[in-house]
Amino acid sequence: MKKMNDNSFIDIAFDSLNKFKEELCGDHVEIAKNDYSTIIVLSDGLGSGVKANILSTLTSNIASTMLRLGSDIFEVLETLEKTLPVCKVRELAYSTFTIIQLFNDNSVYIVEFDNPKIVYLRNNEIHKMNTKQISFKGKTIIESSTTYQKGDLISAFSDGVVHTGIGKYIYLGWQWDEVVKVLKTTNKKNKNAKSISKEVIDICNVFSDYEPGDDTTCVVIKIRDEEPVNIFSGPPKSKSLDEVIVKDLMSLRGKKIVCGGTAANICSRILNKEIITDITNLDPVVPPYAKIEGLDLVTEGVLTINETIKIIEDFLEPNFDETILYRNNGASLLAKVLIKECTHLNVLLGNAINPAHQNPFFPDELSIKWKSTNALIDAVKKLGKEIRVMNY
Amino acid sequence: MDINVCIGSACHLKGSYDVIKEFQKLLKEYNLEDKITLKGAFCLNHCVEAVSTKIDNEKVISMTPEKVKPLLEEIAKEHKWNI
Numbered sequence: 001m002k003k004m005n006d007n008s009f010i011d012i013a014f015d016s017l018n019k020f021k022e023e024l025c026g027d028h029v030e031i032a033k034n035d036y037s038t039i040i041v042l043s044d045g046l047g048s049g050v051k052a053n054i055l056s057t058l059t060s061n062i063a064s065t066m067l068r069l070g071s072d073i074f075e076v077l078e079t080l081e082k083t084l085p086v087c088k089v090r091e092l093a094y095s096t097f098t099i100i101q102l103f104n105d106n107s108v109y110i111v112e113f114d115n116p117k118i119v120y121l122r123n124n125e126i127h128k129m130n131t132k133q134i135s136f137k138g139k140t141i142i143e144s145s146t147t148y149q150k151g152d153l154i155s156a157f158s159d160g161v162v163h164t165g166i167g168k169y170i171y172l173g174w175q176w177d178e179v180v181k182v183l184k185t186t187n188k189k190n191k192n193a194k195s196i197s198k199e200v201i202d203i204c205n206v207f208s209d210y211e212p213g214d215d216t217t218c219v220v221i222k223i224r225d226e227e228p229v230n231i232f233s234g235p236p237k238s239k240s241l242d243e244v245i246v247k248d249l250m251s252l253r254g255k256k257i258v259c260g261g262t263a264a265n266i267c268s269r270i271l272n273k274e275i276i277t278d279i280t281n282l283d284p285v286v287p288p289y290a291k292i293e294g295l296d297l298v299t300e301g302v303l304t305i306n307e308t309i310k311i312i313e314d315f316l317e318p319n320f321d322e323t324i325l326y327r328n329n330g331a332s333l334l335a336k337v338l339i340k341e342c343t344h345l346n347v348l349l350g351n352a353i354n355p356a357h358q359n360p361f362f363p364d365e366l367s368i369k370w371k372s373t374n375a376l377i378d379a380v381k382k383l384g385k386e387i388r389v390m391n392y
Numbered sequence: 393m394d395i396n397v398c399i400g401s402a403c404h405l406k407g408s409y410d411v412i413k414e415f416q417k418l419l420k421e422y423n424l425e426d427k428i429t430l431k432g433a434f435c436l437n438h439c440v441e442a443v444s445t446k447i448d449n450e451k452v453i454s455m456t457p458e459k460v461k462p463l464l465e466e467i468a469k470e471h472k473w474n475i
């Protein structure tokens with residue numbers, strides 16, 4: 001999630017399933033950043049439930065914090081060895097891990113201990129890294145390095161993924177090569193990391209008949225173009241700011257979206273461009289969207305935003321129906337941009353109290369415009385996007 | 393002639409969808425589609441009188457699906473259109 005000079009962006013997403021009937025996940029993912037790198041650690045604790053959860057949380061936290069502060073891998077291993085509580089039953093302190101460190105100079109450093117082999121795709125084919133084995137107190141650790149470039153995909157997963165379906169639908173579990181195939185096909189279809197990690201985990205859920213036999217986690221990292229999205233919503237506090245907000249919107253890089261009738265009317269007046277609505281495809285729930293030359297999308301406000309939030313929240317749940325994103329209405333269009341394209345969201349938030357909406361005869365839904373916009377911001381945060389809010 | 397039906401939040405909640413559907417149906421039935429263009433407008437600042445509708449640049453009137461038929465008949469009569 002680190003910004004670099006060439007406008008590339010590290011898009012990181014992960015999804016997990018808990019072992020059936022467990023409340024806690026024994027897998028843990030930790031993401032940390034320092035001035036020169038982004039660190040991602042996936043750890044899978046021995047066993048399941050609380051014990052596994054503690055082991056993996058400790059492991060990924062120690063590793064990510066130490067690397068963030070500049071320690072090398074041997075110091076990390078040393079500390080893990082000394083810190084991890086020893087399981088009384090098994091007399092073992094054990095938690096697997098995969099560490100991925102992406103440096104600002106585009107080098108990648110990967111350390112793997114006992115997790116399924118990492119997948120590194122370039123041009124959607126397996127990319128060979130420089131790999132060597134190191135041994136530490138009798139354990140074999142694999143160290144790899146390469147330099148990353150735009151379009152690369154890195155995926156790490158816990159053994160729950162490759163053990164998916166054992167004894168159920170797939171006799172030997174979901175083989176590593178088969179997982180790679182799915183990563184390739186979903187990678188082709190999606191720019192964003194989240195859609196890919198979700199797809200893998202959704203498949204695991206289905207293959208295990210919704211009763212996962214193990215904690216199951218998939219991390220996906222995609223190096224992609226930065227795609228900022230800018231949303232102007234709600235009229236500014238004073239009329240004199242109308243011009244400022246529209247100018248600011250127009251000067252920003254990336255997609256420009258206006259949510260709300262008043263905001264749309266302001267844009268139309270200041271840009272001196274007509275609002276063109278399309279009422280041929282009417283949707284009973286979401287009011288029609290419109291076009292203004294120079295803007296990418298113009299929608300109605302509150303109702304569209306509320307529906308968009310609903311779609312994003314559904315998306316974050318298991319087994320989301322993707323076709324919703326391809327419907328021809330303002331909410332689906334907006335949700336699709338936010339889920340699939342956006343890497344950074346700028347919200348230009350006008351703080352006027354809409355006089356019309358203050359009318360006591362007015363439906364409640366409308367007096368809560370800023371509440372909706374803030375709820376939208378929260379939903380987009382859950383998608384892992386970086387958000388900046390500018391108030392007017 | 394343009395008929396602008398407001399599709400803003402308030403008007404949508406108070407039934408723009410049905411008003412537009414009714415207009416679309418009757419414009420076709422009366423064969424008025426080449427004479428009258430139906431358009432969607434964002435908030436016409438008469439939210440309290442939803443569903444706000446504006447004929448060309450005249451003043452904003454409040455519509456319901458039931459009012460669509462008499463309105464079109466009146467316009468047709470005024471312009472001596474045969475419907």
Ligand code: FES
Pocket residue numbers: 261356398399400401402403404434435436437438439440442443444
């Ligand atoms: S929403 Fe229709 S007049 Fe305001």
